[in-house]
Amino acid sequence: MNDDIILQITNRIKDLRKEQKTTLAQVAARAGVTKGLISQIENNRTVPSLPVLLNIINSLGIDLSDFFQAISDEQMNGPIHIEAGEYKPVKKEQAAGCHYNRIISFKTDGKLIDIILYSQDYNAKKKMVSTNAYEFDYMLEGTMEYTIENKKYILKPGDSFYYDASKPHLSRCLSEHSFTMLVVYFFNPS
Numbered sequence: 001m002n003d004d005i006i007l008q009i010t011n012r013i014k015d016l017r018k019e020q021k022t023t024l025a026q027v028a029a030r031a032g033v034t035k036g037l038i039s040q041i042e043n044n045r046t047v048p049s050l051p052v053l054l055n056i057i058n059s060l061g062i063d064l065s066d067f068f069q070a071i072s073d074e075q076m077n078g079p080i081h082i083e084a085g086e087y088k089p090v091k092k093e094q095a096a097g098c099h100y101n102r103i104i105s106f107k108t109d110g111k112l113i114d115i116i117l118y119s120q121d122y123n124a125k126k127k128m129v130s131t132n133a134y135e136f137d138y139m140l141e142g143t144m145e146y147t148i149e150n151k152k153y154i155l156k157p158g159d160s161f162y163y164d165a166s167k168p169h170l171s172r173c174l175s176e177h178s179f180t181m182l183v184v185y186f187f188n189p190s
Contacts, residue, residue, distance in 0.1 A: 006047055007105055007112060007187075012067065014042040014090075016060045030059035043092045044114075045131065080104065087117060092131075097124025097178075112187040119180040120144065120173045128168040133185040135165040142179025145172045155181070 017027055024042075028035040032055055040046040041056070048056065057067050087101035103115040114133075120126070128147075139155045146153045147170045148163060154174070155161055163169070165185070173179050 007044060007114065009053070010041055010044050013038075013056055013060070016062060016067075017042075020060065022060070027056060027059050031055040043090070045092075080106075090116070092129075095124060095126045097121035098126060099178075112185075114185040114187065116183040116185070117180065118183045119178045120171060121178045122173045122176060124173060126170060126172070128170045130168050131165040131185065133165050133187040135161075135163055136184040136186070137161040138182040140180045140182060142173060142175035142177060144179045144181070145174055146170070147172070155179075 017024070024035045024038045028038045031038070031052065033052055037046070037048075037052070038056070041048050041052075054064070057064060060067075082104055087103055090100045090102050092098075092100050097120060099119045099121075101117045103117060105112070105114045107113070137155065137160065139157050139159045139161075141157055143154065143156050146155065146161065146163075148167055153161065166188070
């Protein structure tokens with residue numbers, strides 16, 4: 001399975017769960033897995049095994065063919081215009097005060113690219129995270145600090161930052177108001 005298909009599957013799981021107004025805990029209990037695993041799958045932090053995926057789909061009460069009917073492996077053809085109101089909020093981690101809005105996700109030259117508008121509140125409670133991707137950040141507003149391998153990096157508006165996001169990292173807002181950055185994930189093949 002390639003990465004764009006995996007992203008579509010994990011997004012479909014999350015969308016169906018939310019449409020059904022079902023909690024992570026309810027899906028986890030019915031699928032026989034932990035709530036944390038469901039969260040990691042929905043947030044593209046891990047790829048489920050086939051038996052786990054089938055149990056999750058079953059726990060959502062949807063037919064297998066109906067689930068996969070919405071999944072496509074189409075390449076992006078031509079320009080795409082996305083208006084500001086069309087960004088999709090996504091939850092990538094269990095941290096209050098962290099706000100992710102997906103602008104677009106697509107595959108090019110066999111690589112999955114995920115473009116996010118990210119903001120973090122001054123008092124956000126965050127833990128170290130890692131993602132199986134390289135990450136490019138462009139600071140739009142506010143000031144923030146990254147901690148990666150015990151080194152600290154300060155980013156201000158107009159600054160760019162590129163790093164291996166598979167290394168544990170932590171972001172912290174240094175502004176009195178939240179910071180906002182454009183984030184581009186270049187996912188590594190599994």
